[in-house]
Amino acid sequence: MGNVTNEKLSETVINETNLLNRRQFERIDGQWRLVRRKCKTCGSMFMFPKVTCPNCLGDTEFEAVPFGGKGEVFSYTVVSVMPTGFATPGLIAEVTLQEGPRLLTILDVPDVNDKRIGIGMKVEMVFKPVRKDEAGNPLYYYVFVPEKENGGL
Amino acid sequence: MRNVYVTGIGMTKFGILPDMNLREIGETAVWAALKDAGLKPSDIGVAYCGYAVSGHIYDQELVMGHTCLRELGIKEIPILRVEQACNSGGFAVREAFLAIQSGFYDVALAFGLEKMFGRGTQKAVDALSKGLDTELYAEYGLTPGATFGLISKRHMYDYGTTVEQMAMVSVKNRRHAALNPRAQFQKELTIEGVLTAPMIAEPVTLPMCCPITDGGAAAILVSEDFLRKRNCRKPVKILASVGASGSPSWTYKLSSHENYAISSKLGYEMAGLGPNDIDVAAVHEPCAIMEIMTYEGLGFCPMGEGGRFVESGASSLGGRLPVNTDGGTLSRGHAIAATGVAQIGEIVTQMRGEAGPRQVEGAKIGLQHCVGGYQMGDACGSTLHILERSSEI
Numbered sequence A: 001m002g003n004v005t006n007e008k009l010s011e012t013v014i015n016e017t018n019l020l021n022r023r024q025f026e027r028i029d030g031q032w033r034l035v036r037r038k039c040k041t042c043g044s045m046f047m048f049p050k051v052t053c054p055n056c057l058g059d060t061e062f063e064a065v066p067f068g069g070k071g072e073v074f075s076y077t078v079v080s081v082m083p084t085g086f087a088t089p090g091l092i093a094e095v096t097l098q099e100g101p102r103l104l105t106i107l108d109v110p111d112v113n114d115k116r117i118g119i120g121m122k123v124e125m126v127f128k129p130v131r132k133d134e135a136g137n138p139l140y141y142y143v144f145v146p147e148k149e150n151g152g153l
Numbered sequence B: 001m002r003n004v005y006v007t008g009i010g011m012t013k014f015g016i017l018p019d020m021n022l023r024e025i026g027e028t029a030v031w032a033a034l035k036d037a038g039l040k041p042s043d044i045g046v047a048y049c050g051y052a053v054s055g056h057i058y059d060q061e062l063v064m065g066h067t068c069l070r071e072l073g074i075k076e077i078p079i080l081r082v083e084q085a086c087n088s089g090g091f092a093v094r095e096a097f098l099a100i101q102s103g104f105y106d107v108a109l110a111f112g113l114e115k116m117f118g119r120g121t122q123k124a125v126d127a128l129s130k131g132l133d134t135e136l137y138a139e140y141g142l143t144p145g146a147t148f149g150l151i152s153k154r155h156m157y158d159y160g161t162t163v164e165q166m167a168m169v170s171v172k173n174r175r176h177a178a179l180n181p182r183a184q185f186q187k188e189l190t191i192e193g194v195l196t197a198p199m200i201a202e203p204v205t206l207p208m209c210c211p212i213t214d215g216g217a218a219a220i221l222v223s224e225d226f227l228r229k230r231n232c233r234k235p236v237k238i239l240a241s242v243g244a245s246g247s248p249s250w251t252y253k254l255s256s257h258e259n260y261a262i263s264s265k266l267g268y269e270m271a272g273l274g275p276n277d278i279d280v281a282a283v284h285e286p287c288a289i290m291e292i293m294t295y296e297g298l299g300f301c302p303m304g305e306g307g308r309f310v311e312s313g314a315s316s317l318g319g320r321l322p323v324n325t326d327g328g329t330l331s332r333g334h335a336i337a338a339t340g341v342a343q344i345g346e347i348v349t350q351m352r353g354e355a356g357p358r359q360v361e362g363a364k365i366g367l368q369h370c371v372g373g374y375q376m377g378d379a380c381g382s383t384l385h386i387l388e389r390s391s392e393i
Helices: A003-011 B022-037 B054-058 B063-068 B087-103 B121-129 B132-142 B144-159 B165-175 B191-195 B224-231 B256-269 B290-296 B306-311 B337-354
Strands: A027-029 A033-040 A062-066 A071-077 A091-099 A100-104 A122-132 A138-146 B004-011 B046-050 B080-081 B105-116 B198-202 B216-222 B238-244 B280-283 B365-372 B381-389
Touching: A003 A033, A003 A122, A027 A062, A027 A071, A027 B087, A033 B290, A071 B198, A091 B144, A100 A138, A100 B132, A122 B022, B004 B022, B004 B087, B004 B224, B004 B337, B022 B105, B022 B216, B046 B063, B046 B087, B046 B132, B046 B337, B054 B121, B054 B238, B063 B080, B063 B105, B087 B105, B087 B216, B087 B337, B087 B365, B105 B337, B144 B198, B144 B290, B165 B191, B165 B290, B165 B306, B216 B224, B216 B337, B238 B256, B238 B337, B256 B290, B256 B365, B256 B381, B280 B337, B290 B306, B337 B365
Parallel strands: B046 B080, B046 B105, B280 B365
Antiparallel strands: A027 A033, A033 A062, A071 A091, A071 A122, A091 A100, A122 A138, B004 B216, B004 B238, B105 B216, B238 B381, B365 B381
């Protein structure tokens, strides 16, 4: 995640209580990182903590390996009406991470109808406040944005 | 292994049923199936009730099956809820099949019911979203419509499928539904009308998505011994009844789902048949693209050819393999847990030769396939039944 603002956000603002779906993340070197779980027996990598490795099904231990946060769009769709609390229209995408797994995510772009959005577009992960808790405090999660090195949008 | 037959079917009209509550919807479908079979309530040995989303909508989460059956004279038997989202009804039929095939029971009831109208669209959509794993999907605002958009877009990218071909599924199923008085929608559509309708999730428009629906359906399954003893009416033999969970992975294809291959392999093996033997099929298409994927996954056409299959007219009434002759999920309607049972009802009707203007001439073998839930690139599970027109027993 070569985004300075994102790193600073991750270091100083995001904490255990305001990060959504906490089980997907680990705090590594002061940064919140989306992690793979690497099986110490067979080397396979998966998302989310598991009781066993879905590949070798052994009584194994896992190592948390951070994702680079880069990937490309595998499919996408502009959704006319999003659920309550989400920006409408919304741009939902399947992103293939550089490391292999596919993720459903929100693509955060200025214009969801931008013709440059397409399958194969390079994207990267950033944290942002996605909604508020009952007291009005922001809750953080990741979204994907067009990769800055490729010009962004 | 004992042979199993369907001898009674019943259903309510699918659509908006403001004058019926959940109990009445269930009672109506079950009573119709008993009458159709010519059986007494006390003949039923075990009952399986498909029930998925109405619990959330109408605050009646538990014991719905008992509520429907208690005053129909069906009591002092096991009554069990079966849930697998959109495929709850398919698995209710599968459980009824197993109960008889195993030798424990001679008569089993499978039914499904939902009431989705009457408490606001948002409540119904919230209930549907409970078919998605919240850990995986809740924070992205994923809706069923968004899933349809993502799958459609990728199928177009991988295979060159067009939006016109998707629209043809909607038009075809509506044309079939126009011949089915129990269907939710009967006004015919045009391709242009489908393409210019409100966008749900690009490229998917409203008529490419299933509606929400009130409705119930029931089927009564019996053993061959019972059939002979009681001289049951117009039995239809079940050649295959299979069910399986899907094959989730982190590197899914999106444009094809493994469950189709999993359940069709099991089903064709059990029946000793293949896709070329099927005369008529009822499949689950919550979105037009999923009917196209079903043609491919069940072997009706090669992978990637599903768009051209519908375009050729092969899946229309009068075509090589008519699919969803009752209008399917798109136009018969999708009363979630009733859908799988309603599909069995349509195939039984076709096997009996009683489908009237939508009858597939000379149909001898019919197939039902339904899927439910969605996780990591595949349906949570599917069921598949193959039914055969019976010579006189």
